[in-house]
Amino acid sequence: MSEATTPRFRSVLDRFVAYKPGKVVVSPEGRSFKLSSNESPHGPLPSVVDAIAEAAENINRYPDNNATALTEAIAGFCGVPADHVAVGCGSVGMTQMLLEAVAEPGAEVVYAWRSFEAYPLLVALSGATSAQVALREETHDLAAMADAITDRTRLVFICNPNNPTGTAVRRAEIEAFLDRVPSDCLVVLDEAYREYVRDDEVPDGLTLYGDRPNLAILRTFSKAYGLAGLRIGFLVAHPLVAGAIRKTFLPFSVNSVAQAAGIASLAATDELLERVEGTVKERDRVRSALLADGWTVPPTEANFVWLRLGDRTMEFSAACDAQGVSVRPFAGEGARISIGAPEENDAFLAVAKSFPHRD
Numbered sequence: 001m002s003e004a005t006t007p008r009f010r011s012v013l014d015r016f017v018a019y020k021p022g023k024v025v026v027s028p029e030g031r032s033f034k035l036s037s038n039e040s041p042h043g044p045l046p047s048v049v050d051a052i053a054e055a056a057e058n059i060n061r062y063p064d065n066n067a068t069a070l071t072e073a074i075a076g077f078c079g080v081p082a083d084h085v086a087v088g089c090g091s092v093g094m095t096q097m098l099l100e101a102v103a104e105p106g107a108e109v110v111y112a113w114r115s116f117e118a119y120p121l122l123v124a125l126s127g128a129t130s131a132q133v134a135l136r137e138e139t140h141d142l143a144a145m146a147d148a149i150t151d152r153t154r155l156v157f158i159c160n161p162n163n164p165t166g167t168a169v170r171r172a173e174i175e176a177f178l179d180r181v182p183s184d185c186l187v188v189l190d191e192a193y194r195e196y197v198r199d200d201e202v203p204d205g206l207t208l209y210g211d212r213p214n215l216a217i218l219r220t221f222s223k224a225y226g227l228a229g230l231r232i233g234f235l236v237a238h239p240l241v242a243g244a245i246r247k248t249f250l251p252f253s254v255n256s257v258a259q260a261a262g263i264a265s266l267a268a269t270d271e272l273l274e275r276v277e278g279t280v281k282e283r284d285r286v287r288s289a290l291l292a293d294g295w296t297v298p299p300t301e302a303n304f305v306w307l308r309l310g311d312r313t314m315e316f317s318a319a320c321d322a323q324g325v326s327v328r329p330f331a332g333e334g335a336r337i338s339i340g341a342p343e344e345n346d347a348f349l350a351v352a353k354s355f356p357h358r359d
């Protein structure tokens with residue numbers, strides 16, 4: 001027998017650090033407020049729980065692999081034909097599907113940095129190379145991103161509003177950028193936080209893709225729709241793009257309970273958007289309180305705020321942990337804090353107030 005060896009893994013895994021989800025902490029008094037994953041602070045609506053319970057009766061059967069009813073409901077909701085829609089296992093699953101469709105060794109993927117942590121991980125796994133373009137004043141620098149596109153660029157992600165800074169790019173800048181992108185390069189507008197946007201100048205991607213066959217709009221049920229635990233994301237694009245992406249779908253990866261919950265959630269959009277309105281009010285209250293307290297906080301169109309703490313990021317995160325408030329720190333850069341229920345936001349503001357931060 002030959003000498004024992006370990007299985008051979010792809011070399012990309014040698015340097016690879018898997019995705020780290022937002023943590024949960026508990027204070028010595030037993031308090032635990034999770035402001036680290038940009039989730040909805042609200043539990044599911046009764047109508048959604050009913051749909052989930054009903055769907056649970058049939059989980060001995062495989063789900064509809066085409067998610068036909070959900071796709072039609074999304075298409076109706078977005079006012080687009082059903083062949084413009086592709087669904088996936090969360091928008092992070094859709095991101096992987098997109099990369100499987102366009103990325104390969106030698107290809108480049110352009111995106112702003114810092115942005116959503118899953119982009120570099122999934123690009124690396126796809127075998128393509130990341131071309132990261134620094135944010136300017138915490139915002140996408142779309143002119144620099146257009147400059148970074150080469151003939152190897154297959155995909156550009158624009159995260160709007162940007163995770164983790166909350167900043168959003170406006171219609172004129174996006175259109176000027178799109179005009180510069182070669183038509184064989186796909187642009188993905190990741191609008192995971194679209195429902196929280198209140199700046200009228202920030203376009204709804206669905207109004208942009210009509211005459212742009214290389215633009216895809218990415219949305220999720222995880223944030224405003226409160227279904228993070230069920231994993232549904234979707235993409236809207238021209239049929240050629242949506243069809244290519246659908247080919248990369250991991251069979252059955254949007255389960256039947258999720259499909260039913262997605263349909264029920266769309267039917268309850270008005271109720272859910274009322275909740276979003278509450279979060280937006282809280283966001284504005286939290287940002288105003290931080291500004292009044294002397295913090296620098298970029299304008300945010302999402303359900304979180306960003307504090308550029310630099311070297312003090314981990315110290316700040318530890319101070320939050322000690323009070324049972326978990327935030328999302330990026331060591332050496334800053335911390336992202338999700339907007340939760342008023343009591344949770346107050347607990348975070350109390351930590352921020354007592355943390356030495358004025359020069």
Ligand SMILES: Cc1ncc(COP(=O)(O)O)c(C=O)c1O
Pocket residue numbers: 037038089090091092093116159163190192219220221222228231232233
């Ligand atoms: C910008 C952005 N895109 C996509 C996602 C992924 O969301 P999900 O996979 O839950 O749909 C997130 C989640 O935090 C995000 O911030």
